Amino acid sequence: MTNLLQIENLSVEYKTRRGIARAVDNVFLNLEENKTLGLAGESGCGKSTLGLSIMRLVPHPGRINEGKILFNLDESLIFEGGSVEKGQIDLMQLDDNQMRAIRGRKLAYIFQDPMTSLNPLIRIGDHFTEIIQAHEEDVKKDEAINRGEEILETLGILPERITDYPHQFSGGMRQRVMIGLGIALRPRLLIADEPTTALDVIVEAQILDELATLKKQFNLSMLLITHNLGVLAQTADDIAIMYTGRVMEIAKTESLFEDPKHPYTQCLLKAVPDVRKPDKTLAWIAGAPPDLIDPIPGCMFRPRCEFAMEICATQPPPLEKLDTGQRVACYLYTKGVSKK
Ligand SMILES: Nc1ncnc2c1ncn2[C@@H]1O[C@H](COP(=O)(O)OP(=O)(O)OP(=O)(O)O)[C@@H](O)[C@H]1O
Numbered sequence: 001m002t003n004l005l006q007i008e009n010l011s012v013e014y015k016t017r018r019g020i021a022r023a024v025d026n027v028f029l030n031l032e033e034n035k036t037l038g039l040a041g042e043s044g045c046g047k048s049t050l051g052l053s054i055m056r057l058v059p060h061p062g063r064i065n066e067g068k069i070l071f072n073l074d075e076s077l078i079f080e081g082g083s084v085e086k087g088q089i090d091l092m093q094l095d096d097n098q099m100r101a102i103r104g105r106k107l108a109y110i111f112q113d114p115m116t117s118l119n120p121l122i123r124i125g126d127h128f129t130e131i132i133q134a135h136e137e138d139v140k141k142d143e144a145i146n147r148g149e150e151i152l153e154t155l156g157i158l159p160e161r162i163t164d165y166p167h168q169f170s171g172g173m174r175q176r177v178m179i180g181l182g183i184a185l186r187p188r189l190l191i192a193d194e195p196t197t198a199l200d201v202i203v204e205a206q207i208l209d210e211l212a213t214l215k216k217q218f219n220l221s222m223l224l225i226t227h228n229l230g231v232l233a234q235t236a237d238d239i240a241i242m243y244t245g246r247v248m249e250i251a252k253t254e255s256l257f258e259d260p261k262h263p264y265t266q267c268l269l270k271a272v273p274d275v276r277k278p279d280k281t282l283a284w285i286a287g288a289p290p291d292l293i294d295p296i297p298g299c300m301f302r303p304r305c306e307f308a309m310e311i312c313a314t315q316p317p318p319l320e321k322l323d324t325g326q327r328v329a330c331y332l333y334t335k336g337v338s339k340k
Pocket residue numbers: 014015016021023041042043044045046047048049050059060061227292
């Protein structure tokens with residue numbers, strides 16, 4: 001399988017008045033073509049920062065301070081005043097114009113709250129036209145509208161509603177429109193940041209289903225960011241669990257649910273309700289993540305971990321591949337380490 005995206009040693013910091021918060025810390029991740037990678041973890045663990053880094057859109061006062069974001073570009077892109085050659089490229093090395101060409105055409109980001117991304121004064125059709133014509137200048141307005149109508153239909157919205165304004169849609173429909181605008185340029189990678197968090201469970205299930213259909217139809221790869229592991233159970237091929245900016249575990253979805261290795265993953269799963277097991281006792285994780293501005297030495301999960309050992313206070317545990325295929329950053333699995 002080819003890697004569409006390969007993140008190596010990525011670190012992102014926010015420089016605040018209180019000090020520097022390392023929101024993404026030494027992250028390595030792979031996403032294969034046509035696969036969905038789920039990214040989960042508690043609020044503030046760096047999921048959105050990681051997603052926005054791939055777009056090179058980390059908000060001020062954030063900064064990517066090291067790492068590679070390798071993207072497998074399937075065709076050369078030529079635009080006024082420049083180009084990007086096809087092949088494996090490091091997004092970190094591109095200038096702003098090259099990055100703008102890749103965004104939209106090859107990468108798309110869907111934000112949690114559609115109303116912040118949709119202009120209330122502009123009809124849905126004009127949103128489609130604007131996005132499509134910004135990157136494909138030869139496309140006429142009629143053709144852009146037709147494409148928009150087709151996409152709306154795939155997402156279960158009547159094509160004639162393309163003349164409506166955003167406020168005329170329900171929350172679920174607006175989120176569908178956002179997804180539609182995201183895929184209007186047929187990107188290779190769709191980053192969906194909590195795409196269903198604000199919606200009720202029925203609409204959430206429908207939208208997840210539609211995302212899966214779109215993924216097949218358009219040969220998309222997806223990075224699905226959520227704090228809800230239940231959402232990933234149905235949609236992700238692989239799941240990465242983040243904590244305090246670090247990846248703690250990466251595994252195939254099935255393995256992660258059946259045999260979670262990292263103590264943090266185990267705690268997260270105990271907090272997921274299961275409709276098939278209404279008697280399941282839900283457990284929350286006592287304590288809160290440590291302050292990113294004043295991090296503790298060693299494993300950041302240590303104060304909340306029931307298995308903490310002496311070595312856990314020394315260095316952060318490296319992410320290591322186990323014989324079972326999972327990658328885990330925990331000294332419980334490091335060979336030759338005293339388990340006391
Ligand atoms: N604009 C900002 N200024 C300063 N620090 C920030 C800013 N945005 C994020 N951070 C820091 O980066 C950390 C990661 O934030 P991020 O939004 O990436 O987390 P998240 O996992 O997406 O959280 P959530 O689930 O709440 O969306 C936060 O804990 C915070 O300390």
